[in-house]
Amino acid sequence: MVREALAALLGLEGDIEVVAQVARGEDVVGAARDAGAQVALLDIEMPGAMTGLDAAAAVRAELPQVRVVIVTTFGRPGYLRRAMEAGADAFLVKDAPAGQLAEAVRRVLRGEKVIDPVLAAAALSEGADPLTxxxxxxxxxxxxxxxxxxxxxxxxxxxxxxxxxxxxxxxxxxxxxxxxxxxxxxxxxxx
Amino acid sequence: MVREALAALLGLEGDIEVVAQVARGEDVVGAARDAGAQVALLDIEMPGAMTGLDAAAAVRAELPQVRVVIVTTFGRPGYLRRAMEAGADAFLVKDAPAGQLAEAVRRVLRGEKVIDPVLAAAALSEGADPLTxxxxxxxxxxxxxxxxxxxxxxxxxxxxxxxxxxxxxxxxxxxxxxxxxxxxxxxxxxx
DNA sequence: TCCCGCGGATGACAGATGTCATGGGTGTGG
DNA sequence: CCACACCCATGACATCTGTCATCCGCGGGA
Incomplete structure (x- = not known):
């Protein structure tokens, strides 16, 4: 429901077209290739074995020209770090205003990175995962x-x-x- | 972001108009009254002290003619029970197809109750909260x-x-x- | 009136948990 | 080759946790 709603939101923007939607992380790369997507919008928490971070890494590896935008419910600094390591171009939290979504899509297409500076600071100050x-x-x-x-x-x-x-x-x-x-x-x- | 996206989704339906949006449970009754809403769409997990269930009860008490639709991320049977006790007319989980949202709004306006039968069975078979x-x-x-x-x-x-x-x-x-x-x-x- | 459930408390006990010292094996980088 | 990190294990110990019996006071029903 949320995915379709976000798609409806982006569809209202004149310069953005939603060319595909999938429910599971495993289906992302195939759908993006078939539809000729320029940007992949991924949630971290997904049904299925593959998380959005895994999907981001797969897109980066197999379709390097496709920009990756991560949208997640939880603004955890560790998520941001892992998203960046997986090659994401943008990282948004869902409680940001809706306008930021379309804005982020436009900016990654121009080659920019989109990251909340507050979250970036938290991710850096927190230190890396110390667990084996x-x-x-x-x-x-x-x-x-x-x-x-x-x-x-x-x-x-x-x-x-x-x-x-x-x-x-x-x-x-x-x-x-x-x-x-x-x-x-x-x-x-x-x- | 999710709220605005769901509003965009509902706005695409010709027979439904989104007349107000609020972020916090405390603002629901006032906004519904000012806008003359016929249906209130509420999430259970909300920022602020008031949960969506509290807001549902407040709407039921102060604006009895307004139908209440609860949308939640988690399909917990206890949530359904508490939603019904709070006087909700419909109970949806967010991983249902997007079309069910507009459909539920139409049906509660016709006076129907909208509940997932699987969840209803689970809620009934589970028994009430035994905790003091x-x-x-x-x-x-x-x-x-x-x-x-x-x-x-x-x-x-x-x-x-x-x-x-x-x-x-x-x-x-x-x-x-x-x-x-x-x-x-x-x-x-x-x- | 009596019973029962609830809130609140104590003491005793068994079992689960957290810490520490210490040992072994493996692989990797200087 | 040596140091170092990681993996895995054991035993001992102190503390925390979960259970039970038992007690008190209060209020609501039968």
Whole structure:
């Protein structure tokens, strides 16, 4: 519904034409190629296995002439960082005024980058993700309230190892327990 | 951005006119009255103190002739229940096709109720919220990973009492610890 | 009147969690 | 070759968490 609504909004602009819409990240590259798109507008949170950031990287790799605009619900600095690493040209949050959307499309077509300066500052001041891949796995597995034993079974680890990884993750996030660590890592876009 | 986009979408329909838009729940009743709206379209998750459900109840109380359509990101059965209790005429989730939005507006104007039958069945089979107000408070306070001592201080309770309330909440949600209880209660729309 | 649910509290106990020291193996870069 | 980071594990320990029994006071129904 939101996708179709944003398409309607862009369609009202005389100089912009919506040439394709897809629901899943896996379908982005194909649709963009078939429709001859000049700009791809992607949400980070999408159904399916592929996130909008993955789709952005795929577009950048396979259709380098296509500009990528990321629109997301959550203005997490970590998202911005990862979007830039994935090769995005613009990064917008959904609670920005609607006019910024069309404006961003026009500007990336002129070769400009479009980034909220406040968010950019936050992303830079925050520092990079300090978690190792395994710490991320364990933290993600702990997010739903699983017991250490469950996590150990799911990741084929010993229970003590799970405790060790969680302990380091808790310290790196400056949290006091796993729940706080999960919340902080989520806010920072590290999961 | 999403609000303006949905307004653009509805504006494309010949028989529907968007007469007002507001960002915060507190402004809904005033704007609906001033604009002479026939239908109020409300999101549950809104900035400001007033949720969309509160706004729905306010509209129902002060402008009884105005139909209320709830649109929400999360199709939680508890949300549906609370929306109906607040006097909503329609309940839509945002990942439904865009056409359903205009269709719902037309149908509530004809006096019909619009509810996804799958969600209705889920809401009925799930049973009502079993939590007492205090259990809800404590569970909400525990959601961010606070220690028992923090929660006790924040709610002016003893630490043991916090443990007791959490224990009963954990049993009522059939969870194994507080984190799981929080997740389940959130999914059910009990918080 | 009596019972029951709710709010609030205490104490005791078992189990889960977080920390630390310490060990091993692997791979990568200087 | 050595240092270093990462991965995985164990054991010990302190603390936090979850459960249970038990108590008090209050108010609403039967």
């Amino acid at each position: 891949p395994r710490e991320r796995d364990v933290l993600r597995a702990a997010a739903d309230g699983s017991l250490n034993a469950d996590i150990a079974r799911r990741l084929h680890l010993s229970e003590g190892t799970v405790r060790n990884y969680l302990s380091t993750a808790i310290q790196k996030t400056a949290a006091r327990n796993r729940a706080e660590a999960v919340r902080i890592a989520l806010e920072r876009g590290w999961l | 107000p205090r259990e809800r408070d404590v569970l909400r306070a525990a959601a961010d990973g606070s220690l028992n001592a923090d929660i006790a201080r924040r709610l002016h309770l003893s630490e043991g009492t916090v443990r007791n309330y959490l224990s009963t909440a954990i049993q009522k949600t059939a969870a194994r610890n507080r984190a799981e209880a929080v997740r389940i209660a959130l999914e059910r729309g009990w918080l």
